[in-house]
Amino acid sequence: MIPAAFEYYRPQDMDGVLAILGEHGDDARVMAGGHSLIPMMKLRMADVPHLIDLQDVSGMSGIDVGSDCIRIGAMVTQADIIDNETLTAAAPILREAALQIADPQVRYMGTVGGNVANGDPGNDMPGLMQCLNAVFHLIGADGERDVPAREFYEAAYMTAREDEEVLTGITMPMPSGGYAYEKQKRKIGDYATAAAAVQITKDGDTCTSVAIAMTNLSDTPVYSEAAGAALVGTSVDDAALKAAITAMLGDIDPTEDNRGPIAFKNHVAGVILRRAIERAWSRA
Ligand SMILES: Cc1cc2nc3c(=O)[nH]c(=O)nc-3n(C[C@H](O)[C@H](O)[C@H](O)COP(=O)(O)OP(=O)(O)OC[C@H]3O[C@@H](n4cnc5c(N)ncnc54)[C@H](O)[C@@H]3O)c2cc1C
Numbered sequence: 620m621i622p623a624a625f626e627y628y629r630p631q632d633m634d635g636v637l638a639i640l641g642e643h644g645d646d647a648r649v650m651a652g653g654h655s656l657i658p659m660m661k662l663r664m665a666d667v668p669h670l671i672d673l674q675d676v677s678g679m680s681g682i683d684v685g686s687d688c689i690r691i692g693a694m695v696t697q698a699d700i701i702d703n704e705t706l707t708a709a710a711p712i713l714r715e716a717a718l719q720i721a722d723p724q725v726r727y728m729g730t731v732g733g734n735v736a737n738g739d740p741g742n743d744m745p746g747l748m749q750c751l752n753a754v755f756h757l758i759g760a761d762g763e764r765d766v767p768a769r770e771f772y773e774a775a776y777m778t779a780r781e782d783e784e785v786l787t788g789i790t791m792p793m794p795s796g797g798y799a800y801e802k803q804k805r806k807i808g809d810y811a812t813a814a815a816a817v818q819i820t821k822d823g824d825t826c827t828s829v830a831i832a833m834t835n836l837s838d839t840p841v842y843s844e845a846a847g848a849a850l851v852g853t854s855v856d857d858a859a860l861k862a863a864i865t866a867m868l869g870d871i872d873p874t875e876d877n878r879g880p881i882a883f884k885n886h887v888a889g890v891i892l893r894r895a896i897e898r899a900w901s902r903a
Pocket of ligand 1: 658729731
């Protein structure tokens with residue numbers, strides 16, 4: 620389908636972006652890679668009279684790996700994540716997850732910022748960022764503010780970001796221990812039926828910390844504190860795995876759709892989480 624008519628803007632800096640957002644309010648929308656927004660406009664599910672392309676805005680494309688934290692610009696693409704060896708050495712779960720998003724064509728255009736700002740429960744990076752305890756940096760007419768990923772998502776396509784705010788980047792503490800991003804999908808290039816992000820640490824044979832987040836099993840990503848708590852202090856044996864899966868199932872709220880009925884999704888969520896924990900534990 621063809622989208623409705625719109626004005627196209629390509630400002631050179633953030634002041635230009637904020638000026639257009641200030642002038643047109645929720646009639647204006649920023650575009651990053653366009654691989655979620657343009658399809659929505661073509662399907663007439665998004666009405667965007669004023670489209671602001673972020674491609675020329677400087678300062679949003681860097682990846683900085685510091686000694687204790689990582690900063691990723693909002694315009695960094697999924698392909699940039701996959702190709703960055705320093706980032707992969709520091710936080711390999713990012714590459715493992717990015718490789719499971721869509722296909723190479725989409726990954727060359729789709730950005731980290733667009734993926735997390737979109738608010739689509741099917742996007743993979745929101746849950747990943749919750750697992751990594753990331754913080755989102757926003758800028759608007761009233762200045763800058765930070766929102767933790769674990770507090771950002773309110774409902775499907777509803778986030779803590781105001782319409783006039785732009786996501787500039789993401790910061791996360793340096794992850795440690797074992798990791799795994801496990802995703803079940805119907806076919807290559809598909810969104811998740813269920814996905815799990817796990818980051819885990821151990822001392823000897825004892826689990827000392829774990830972060831678990833699930834994707835596409837509720838109208839927001841689900842950071843399951845209870846699932847993590849079921850593993851800490853254990854040797855991640857079968858009883859602990861079962862307890863973690865039971866706790867996670869209490870936190871998710873899947874709905875029936877073309878990816879399957881609720882019982883199937885709960886089953887897949889359990890299988891996916893077990894695999895993710897076991898792989899993360901083996902790498903810890
Ligand atoms: C065939 C296909 C398969 C896909 N499969 C997957 C998949 O398996 N997993 C997955 O996670 N994604 C998938 N995607 C989505 C893809 O990864 C998108 O590119 C991504 O979700 C959005 O990134 P974008 O840069 O294209 O954002 P855009 O489409 O440009 O924007 C998306 C939304 O975020 C807003 N936005 C963008 N950037 C900012 C910013 N900096 N600040 C504030 N708001 C912003 C826009 O206004 C818009 O509302 C798929 C897409 C396609 C076309």
